[in-house]
Amino acid sequence: xxxxxxxxxxxxxxxSSFYSAGPTPPAxxxxxxxxxxxxxxxxxxxxxxxxxxxxxxxxxxxxxxxxSAAYFSGPSLGTSQQPPQHYTLHHHHQQQPSEAQKxxxxxPPQSLDQSYYSPQPQPQPQPQLTSQPQTSGLSQLYSxxxxxxxxxxxxxxTAPSPQSALYQPTWYDNGAGQxxxxxxxxxxxxYNPSALFAFQQGQVGLHQPDxxxxxxxDTSKANxxxxxxxxxxxxxxxxxxxxxxxxxTKFPTARIKRIMQADEEVGKVAQQxxxxxxxxxxxxxxxxxxxxxxxxxxxNSKRVSAQMLKQVVESDExxxxxxxxxxxxxxxxxxxxxxxxxxxxxxxxxxxxxxxxMPEKKKRAGRKKKV
Amino acid sequence: xxxxxxxxxxxxxxxxxxxxxxxSEILPSSVGIAFSKEARDLLIECCVEFITLISSEANEISExxxxxxxxxxxxxxALEQLGFADYVPAVLEAAAEHKEVQKGREKKANKFxxxxxxxxxxxxxxxxxFAAAAARHT
Numbered sequence: 001x002x003x004x005x006x007x008x009x010x011x012x013x014x015x016s017s018f019y020s021a022g023p024t025p026p027a028x029x030x031x032x033x034x035x036x037x038x039x040x041x042x043x044x045x046x047x048x049x050x051x052x053x054x055x056x057x058x059x060x061x062x063x064x065x066x067x068s069a070a071y072f073s074g075p076s077l078g079t080s081q082q083p084p085q086h087y088t089l090h091h092h093h094q095q096q097p098s099e100a101q102k103x104x105x106x107x108p109p110q111s112l113d114q115s116y117y118s119p120q121p122q123p124q125p126q127p128q129l130t131s132q133p134q135t136s137g138l139s140q141l142y143s144x145x146x147x148x149x150x151x152x153x154x155x156x157x158t159a160p161s162p163q164s165a166l167y168q169p170t171w172y173d174n175g176a177g178q179x180x181x182x183x184x185x186x187x188x189x190x191y192n193p194s195a196l197f198a199f200q201q202g203q204v205g206l207h208q209p210d211x212x213x214x215x216x217x218d219t220s221k222a223n224x225x226x227x228x229x230x231x232x233x234x235x236x237x238x239x240x241x242x243x244x245x246x247x248x249t250k251f252p253t254a255r256i257k258r259i260m261q262a263d264e265e266v267g268k269v270a271q272q273x274x275x276x277x278x279x280x281x282x283x284x285x286x287x288x289x290x291x292x293x294x295x296x297x298x299x300n301s302k303r304v305s306a307q308m309l310k311q312v313v314e315s316d317e318x319x320x321x322x323x324x325x326x327x328x329x330x331x332x333x334x335x336x337x338x339x340x341x342x343x344x345x346x347x348x349x350x351x352x353x354x355x356x357x358m359p360e361k362k363k364r365a366g367r368k369k370k371v
Numbered sequence: 372x373x374x375x376x377x378x379x380x381x382x383x384x385x386x387x388x389x390x391x392x393x394x395s396e397i398l399p400s401s402v403g404i405a406f407s408k409e410a411r412d413l414l415i416e417c418c419v420e421f422i423t424l425i426s427s428e429a430n431e432i433s434e435x436x437x438x439x440x441x442x443x444x445x446x447x448x449a450l451e452q453l454g455f456a457d458y459v460p461a462v463l464e465a466a467a468e469h470k471e472v473q474k475g476r477e478k479k480a481n482k483f484x485x486x487x488x489x490x491x492x493x494x495x496x497x498x499x500x501f502a503a504a505a506a507r508h509t
Binding site for chain 2 (some may be wrong): 018031061246247248249251252255256258259260261262263265267268269270271272273275276277278279280281282283284285286288289290291293296301303304305306307308310313318319321322325326
């Protein structure tokens with residue numbers, strides 16, 4: 001799965017160039033983008049979703065849909081290498097607002113959208129589709145400059161804002177995408193179950209960028225997304241301004257001071273200093289934990305093993321001072337590495353609660369001996 | 372690593388429950404990813420190493436500046452030198468926040484100033500209260 005994910009990554013910059021070129025290339029390009037996204041979707045197949053479907057099933061559905069409704073033929077994956085451009089454009093255009101509608105459950109969709117993007121994916125007369133005034137907005141819809149597009153097309157289109165990120169090489173956060181994906185599905189069912197299918201086609205191209213770009217201006221999406229996650233992943237690109245940390249718990253300053261002064265060279269420490277160190281430590285942990293969680297996600301594991309933490313430490317020279325520690329732990333980790341990922345989540349949880357009760361000294365000593 | 376590794380001294384490690392709590396704050400259950408026991412222990416070791424690294428770097432800086440006490444400045448400089456410059460704004464903010472809290476505490480503690488009375492007034496008040504108490508008991 002992670003292999004598929006990585007094959008996708010180098011391709012996305014190409015897409016950006018195609019997309020900014022004009023309205024015609026997107027029609028050809030989008031199915032490719034979709035099929036690539038499908039690999040990511042299938043990667044998420046283990047994620048809890050409101051609608052359990054495999055990509056293959058979906059493909060079949062889509063083919064059936066193609067027969068029944070002509071305008072759905074556009075974005076079908078792989079089945080049509082050269083989809084009719086207009087259909088594709090309309091198709092996507094149609095669905096992106098549908099996602100927007102679903103994300104904005106609170107705000108009533110505009111009447112035009114409601115009729116046009118009616119959740120019933122019944123075949124509409126194609127001439128009608130082409131005659132829609134939104135056609136003019138399509139090229140903008142695919143341009144990376146979303147803010148312009150958003151204003152031009154429809155105010156309802158707040159949701160597609162992250163679409164531009166789809167075509168940029170920077171989106172990396174599959175995990176958040178998975179989450180969002182789940183929440184989208186949920187919303188979508190609340191909105192209208194019969195629209196599931198149509199929505200998902202549109203969603204394929206959308207759910208990833210939603211997560212990665214996380215626009216602050218879009219309140220409806222922020223509601224659909226878990227707020228904690230956004231704060232956590234914000235630690236990836238170091239923000240210039242101070243962002244609110246998800247961590248509320250503070251380290252005991254006395255302990256930090258003691259650890260600092262364990263170094264005999266360290267003399268007096270100002271009162272503020274352990275607090276500063278504690279904050280730095282907190283940020284250090286956020287970085288380390290989120291990165292290792294990303295690794296776990298790539299490996300389709302629900303548990304971060306020490307091995308994964310080691311991998312993260314070794315991936316960045318910023319953490320080279322930890323290499324000695326992680327290399328030391330490796331030996332004792334072989335056991336844990338085998339047992340860890342195979343454990344189910346419930347087991348993991350129960351174990352965790354045990355851990356808290358267990359006396360520290362005993363475990364620490366036990367592990368030391370192994371090392 | 373230093374002697375705390377060998378000795379297994381808990382005082383020179385971080386409390387596991389706290390670390391676990393912070394980890395689960397970073398990775399809420401909605402993320403669906405938990406830290407294994409081994410990873411958490413390793414994380415704790417990394418954290419201790421991080422503190423040691425920062426403090427020894429800060430100590431060097433303070434020595435260069437001929438200061439006997441490691442101040443916040445030295446920590447931020449150490450962070451910058453060690454490639455953690457992006458932590459500095461948040462660290463400064465946290466330190467400033469703490470300073471504010473500390474100031475507030477000091478002010479609160481000073482009841483004399485808060486009372487808004489002079490020493491003589493307070494003495495008279497005390498005498499009155501003593502007299503009132505004595506009257507009640509006789």
